[in-house]
Amino acid sequence: MQFASRLDNVETSAIRELFKLLGKPGIISFAGGFPDSAMFDVEGLKEASQKALAEEPGGALQYGATEGYEPLRSQLSSFMKTKGVDVDPSGLIVTTGSQQALDLLGKTMISPGDKVIVEGPTFLATIQCFRLYGAQLISAPIDANGVKTDELEKLIAEHKPKFVYLIPTFGNPSGAMLSLERRKKVLELAVKYQTLIVEDDPYGDLYFGEAPPPSILALSKDVPGSRELLAHCGSLSKVLSPGLRIGWMIAPAELLAKATMCKQFSDAHTSTFSQATAAQYLKSGRMPATLAHVREVYGQRAQAMGAALKRELGDAVSFTQPQGGLFFWARLTGANGKLADANELAKRAIEKLVAFVPGAPFFAEKPDVATLRLSFATADVAKIEEGVKRLGQAL
Numbered sequence: 534m535q536f537a538s539r540l541d542n543v544e545t546s547a548i549r550e551l552f553k554l555l556g557k558p559g560i561i562s563f564a565g566g567f568p569d570s571a572m573f574d575v576e577g578l579k580e581a582s583q584k585a586l587a588e589e590p591g592g593a594l595q596y597g598a599t600e601g602y603e604p605l606r607s608q609l610s611s612f613m614k615t616k617g618v619d620v621d622p623s624g625l626i627v628t629t630g631s632q633q634a635l636d637l638l639g640k641t642m643i644s645p646g647d648k649v650i651v652e653g654p655t656f657l658a659t660i661q662c663f664r665l666y667g668a669q670l671i672s673a674p675i676d677a678n679g680v681k682t683d684e685l686e687k688l689i690a691e692h693k694p695k696f697v698y699l700i701p702t703f704g705n706p707s708g709a710m711l712s713l714e715r716r717k718k719v720l721e722l723a724v725k726y727q728t729l730i731v732e733d734d735p736y737g738d739l740y741f742g743e744a745p746p747p748s749i750l751a752l753s754k755d756v757p758g759s760r761e762l763l764a765h766c767g768s769l770s771k772v773l774s775p776g777l778r779i780g781w782m783i784a785p786a787e788l789l790a791k792a793t794m795c796k797q798f799s800d801a802h803t804s805t806f807s808q809a810t811a812a813q814y815l816k817s818g819r820m821p822a823t824l825a826h827v828r829e830v831y832g833q834r835a836q837a838m839g840a841a842l843k844r845e846l847g848d849a850v851s852f853t854q855p856q857g858g859l860f861f862w863a864r865l866t867g868a869n870g871k872l873a874d875a876n877e878l879a880k881r882a883i884e885k886l887v888a889f890v891p892g893a894p895f896f897a898e899k900p901d902v903a904t905l906r907l908s909f910a911t912a913d914v915a916k917i918e919e920g921v922k923r924l925g926q927a928l
């Protein structure tokens with residue numbers, strides 16, 4: 534069959550091949566990017582969906598506005614206010630997961646050959662999505678404090694990208710948290726070079742100890758002229774439920790209008806039933822307790838994984854303990870002649886019945902084959918300890 538040429542730029546992900554092996558009986562998986570199903574507030578969502586049907590069946594079951602269901606836009610506006618962001622309900626659109634917001638950004642902003650700067654490493658689906666629109670991706674290096682803003686400035690000056698895509702808080706896969714100082718620097722760069730910054734923030738609420746610095750969007754109120762250069766994507770997936778498919782985008786009016794037009798042709802609107810349920814949930818006041826619960830449980834798992842990695846793998850692996858999110862980003866050091874190729878380790882690990890994702894596919898340029906991503910979200914503490922022990926044996 535003769536497919537559209539835009540598909541020439543995109544390969545199916547190598548990771549998908551690995552996922553086929555995850556059905557093996559007895560396997561402990563650190564590979565997925567899923568939250569733990571056991572963490573979903575089923576009672577709260579049951580109540581919220583029943584209320585949605587009882588109170589406004591027309592709104593919950595009928596076609597709706599492409600921009601989103603008004604009561605949900607209003608609840609999301611209040612939710613953002615708790616995170617230091619003033620946004621009118623009309624200043625955000627509801628999207629079908631934040632994934633759709635990324636797709637809409639690709640559709641509205643990227644012409645074939647346009648340059649987009651991403652972090653190296655970054656979210657795999659973003660790499661694939663932006664490439665589908667013909668973007669030439671340029672990778673900005675990161676460290677434990679997120680993207681290196683000095684390097685980022687050089688790349689912006691050299692390439693004049695269409696936009697810069699960042700996951701500043703507990704990135705996928707990096708787990709890194711962009712420091713306050715660097716967040717401010719990113720805003721300065723946006724204004725200095727008049728460059729659009731896309732802040733993807735599905736993990737910002739998932740912190741284990743102290744709250745992370747405010748989002749780049751929240752900080753923009755102190756940097757004149759920067760707000761008009763920011764698009765911010767949020768999501769209920771990691772803290773409440775990915776199956777609801779509720780995300781949102783806050784962006785300048787002109788960009789929101791174009792994105793809304795594209796969304797209209799794509800899915801007309803996000804499921805009104807999901808939106809009405811999410812609106813009722815946020816209104817119910819259960820969210821703070823839900824957030825406290827997920828932070829506590831994932832925090833314990835992250836702690837357990839960090840300790841187990843130190844104990845079982847020692848200096849064969851280097852990593853920074855994540856302060857939030859769902860992932861450890863680690864690097865095989867090759868110390869004492871141990872393996873330094875994560876692809877090879879992944880194969881051996883599957884034989885020992887433990888799975889993780891090699892890091893190479895998360896790089897848009899120059900993959901680092903020694904890196905790997907380990908999710909601590911879906912295995913409990915005992916499984917994490919056993920899984921990391923098996924990883925040590927595989928190494």
Ligand code: PMP
Pocket residue numbers: 566629630631632633656700704705733735767768769770775778779780
């Ligand atoms: N951005 C990042 C960085 C992610 O990790 C994910 C989910 N894995 C998404 C966006 C998309 O999430 P959703 O569409 O469920 O909101």
